[in-house]
Amino acid sequence: MAAADVLAFHEFEEATTLLAETPDAATTSQRDALTSREHVAVAVGSGYGAPEVEDEGDKTALLQEEKPQPRFWTFDYYQSFFDVDTSQVLDRIKGSLLPHPGYNFVRHHLRNRPDLYGPFWICATLAFVLAVTGNLTLVLAQRRDSSIHYSPQFHKVTVAGITIYCYAWLVPLALWGFLRWRQGTREHMELYTFLETVCVYGYSLSVFVPTVILWLIPVEWLQWLFGALALALSAAGLVFTLWPVVREDTRLVAAALLSIVVLLHALLALGCKLYFFQPLPLEHVIPAPQATPLSPSILPPTSARSMTTL
Amino acid sequence: MAEAEESSGELETATPRPLFAGLSDISISQDIPIEGEITIPMQGRARELDRSTLNESVRHTIMRDLKAVGKKFMHVLYPRRSNVLLRDWDLWGPLILCVTLALMLQKGSVDGEKDGGPQFAEVFVIVWFGAVTITLNSKLLGGNISFFQSLCVLGYCILPLTVAMLICRLVLLAGQGPINFMIRLFVVVVMFIWSVVASTAFLADSHPPNRKALAVYPVFLFYFVISWMILTFTP
Numbered sequence: 077m078a079a080a081d082v083l084a085f086h087e088f089e090e091a092t093t094l095l096a097e098t099p100d101a102a103t104t105s106q107r108d109a110l111t112s113r114e115h116v117a118v119a120v121g122s123g124y125g126a127p128e129v130e131d132e133g134d135k136t137a138l139l140q141e142e143k144p145q146p147r148f149w150t151f152d153y154y155q156s157f158f159d160v161d162t163s164q165v166l167d168r169i170k171g172s173l174l175p176h177p178g179y180n181f182v183r184h185h186l187r188n189r190p191d192l193y194g195p196f197w198i199c200a201t202l203a204f205v206l207a208v209t210g211n212l213t214l215v216l217a218q219r220r221d222s223s224i225h226y227s228p229q230f231h232k233v234t235v236a237g238i239t240i241y242c243y244a245w246l247v248p249l250a251l252w253g254f255l256r257w258r259q260g261t262r263e264h265m266e267l268y269t270f271l272e273t274v275c276v277y278g279y280s281l282s283v284f285v286p287t288v289i290l291w292l293i294p295v296e297w298l299q300w301l302f303g304a305l306a307l308a309l310s311a312a313g314l315v316f317t318l319w320p321v322v323r324e325d326t327r328l329v330a331a332a333l334l335s336i337v338v339l340l341h342a343l344l345a346l347g348c349k350l351y352f353f354q355p356l357p358l359e360h361v362i363p364a365p366q367a368t369p370l371s372p373s374i375l376p377p378t379s380a381r382s383m384t385t386l
Numbered sequence: 387m388a389e390a391e392e393s394s395g396e397l398e399t400a401t402p403r404p405l406f407a408g409l410s411d412i413s414i415s416q417d418i419p420i421e422g423e424i425t426i427p428m429q430g431r432a433r434e435l436d437r438s439t440l441n442e443s444v445r446h447t448i449m450r451d452l453k454a455v456g457k458k459f460m461h462v463l464y465p466r467r468s469n470v471l472l473r474d475w476d477l478w479g480p481l482i483l484c485v486t487l488a489l490m491l492q493k494g495s496v497d498g499e500k501d502g503g504p505q506f507a508e509v510f511v512i513v514w515f516g517a518v519t520i521t522l523n524s525k526l527l528g529g530n531i532s533f534f535q536s537l538c539v540l541g542y543c544i545l546p547l548t549v550a551m552l553i554c555r556l557v558l559l560a561g562q563g564p565i566n567f568m569i570r571l572f573v574v575v576v577m578f579i580w581s582v583v584a585s586t587a588f589l590a591d592s593h594p595p596n597r598k599a600l601a602v603y604p605v606f607l608f609y610f611v612i613s614w615m616i617l618t619f620t621p
Contacts, residue, residue, distance in 0.1 A: 151525075158526040161596040193527070197604060204607065208614055228503040228618040 157192040157271065165194055172279035175313035181279070182272050182317055190271040195244060195278025202281055203240045205288050207233040210352030212292060220294075232352065243344055244281060248273040251337070258325055266321060276317050280310045284345070291353055299349070307345045311338045455479045462542050465584040471542060472535045472588065480541020483548050484513045490551050491615055504615055512611065517541060520604045524592070527601055531592040540605070543585040547609065550577035551616050558621055570617060578613040582606055 146152040171185040211229055218224045252273045259267055268276070287306035291299050315334055322330040439447065455478050461470050488509035504512070521536040529536075554570045585605050593601045 155526050155528065158523075158528075160600070162599040163596070165600060193523070193600060197523075197607075200604075201607060204611055211614075211618060226620070228615075228620065230504040230508060230615075234508075 160191040160193055168279055169282050172313050173283050175316050180317055181276055182268055186275055190275040195274050198278050198282045199240045199244045202285055203237040205285055206236040206352050209288050209292055213353055244277050248277045280313045283310050303345055303349055307342055311341050458542055459545055462545050462584050465587040471539050475535045475538035483544045487548050516608045523604055524601050527597050529592040539588045543581045546577040546580040547612050550574050574613050574617045578609055581609045
């Protein structure tokens with residue numbers, strides 16, 4: 077009957093004792109294969125934290141006994157982070173686009189299998205889309221007002237790439253480090269691994285991709301509206317995911333952490349909007365050679381270039 | 387051998403004797419001739435191996451490589467499911483295409499503006515690091531294509547976009563205007579679709595169907611960025 081007990085669903089009392097015994101059962105890490113890996117979340121009322129009991133103990137134990145964990149300098153180690161299908165990636169993107177309370181992205185969608193495909197390629201897409209649409213707004217502005225000088229502005233690709241990648245990888249690192257430091261004082265906090273934090277941030281940036289494309293519409297208040305909407309969705313997803321981890325800490329620390337997370341996200345959105353889509357007329361004045369009458373041969377072609385559209 | 391035959395004949399007609407009983411009567415060195423020559427009688431191949439490629443003329447070497455590159459260009463321009471690019475991969479074609487594209491995309495920097503088009507190094511880096519990243523992504527997703535085969539395919543499929551760049555430069559010689567832009571947009575879009583279709587024709591079979599889209603999307607992004615660089619080029 078002992079074997080049947082292991083395979084059967086556990087009742088809540090057993091679940092709480094199990095959680096107390098193995099405080100790190102909620103996270104995946106490369107521990108011993110033989111520690112039980114029941115993954116249990118206990119609900120406290122009808123608020124945040126969905127009551128779900130997942131019994132993955134024997135399955136993961138079997139898998140771990142079969143093959144040894146690959147070391148971090150082998151290719152197989154990184155291959156385990158790309159073990160996703162198309163449908164899973166699309167499902168995770170959908171889950172980050174529509175957050176709601178009690179809907180923990182990490183538990184519902186990642187299910188302890190974080191991937192690196194989503195964060196990496198969503199950041200790449202966002203960086204390129206930012207640069208391309210920023211350039212497109214310049215083109216459209218020049219059609220309306222031909223005194224603006226058009227240039228491909230290729231350096232913006234570099235700036236966009238560095239900003240987005242630094243945000244999506246360094247901020248989760250800082251957050252993860254801070255949460256681990258706070259865990260030192262309390263034993264019963266469920267923690268996310270570094271990769272799960274990176275996943276949360278990476279997938280939360282996915283809502284900005286359609287927003288940036290919609291920012292092409294040259295109506296100012298509409299751009300601010302879309303930006304606010306995207307920021308609200310994205311920040312809400314982050315907050316709902318981080319709340320179960322942070323609520324066990326003191327109120328002050330929890331409130332400060334969540335507000336810093338939302339603030340950084342807002343700064344990113346604002347910075348992107350202002351740098352890539354800023355209104356142009358005063359910056360791109362027709363360059364100096366135009367003004368000097370010393371080189372008449374250069375004068376007509378440059379004026380022709382700036383007057384006509386692309 | 388005569389004795390062996392006799393003994394086997396005896397085996398059949400006479401009363402049953404144990405098998406192979408007569409073999410002990412045979413002595414190897416005298417009865418079974420095992421002399422002969424152990425050379426491979428293939429005169430033709432020996433003649434070929436003598437003439438290694440070190441002794442051939444330089445023109446012959448270059449023409450052989452150029453013909454291989456040209457054959458692969460034909461396979462890119464008329465994409466069908468074949469594995470010519472995969473079987474004998476080479477990186478000469480991608481290098482020629484990348485250098486041509488980067489030279490054509492380079493702005494003359496007459497104006498001395500800071501925010502201009504991409505420099506030679508930027509185009510080079512985007513093409514090669516983009517191809518390496520897509521290849522790594524493909525391998526991490528579990529694709530069964532080798533590293534250099536994938537680089538070869540991605541590099542060769544830039545050919546339609548290089549042709550588009552040539553056409554755009556020619557069209558831009560006629561001056562700028564909205565019709566001019568429409569023609570260039572049309573040409574670049576057609577060549578972009580051609581590049582993506584050509585590369586997926588070669589790379590499609592190396593992934594299981596539930597991950598094909600994950601492997602193809604970065605290729606789409608890569609060629610989209612190159613098309614964007616071509617479209618926004620202003621002389």
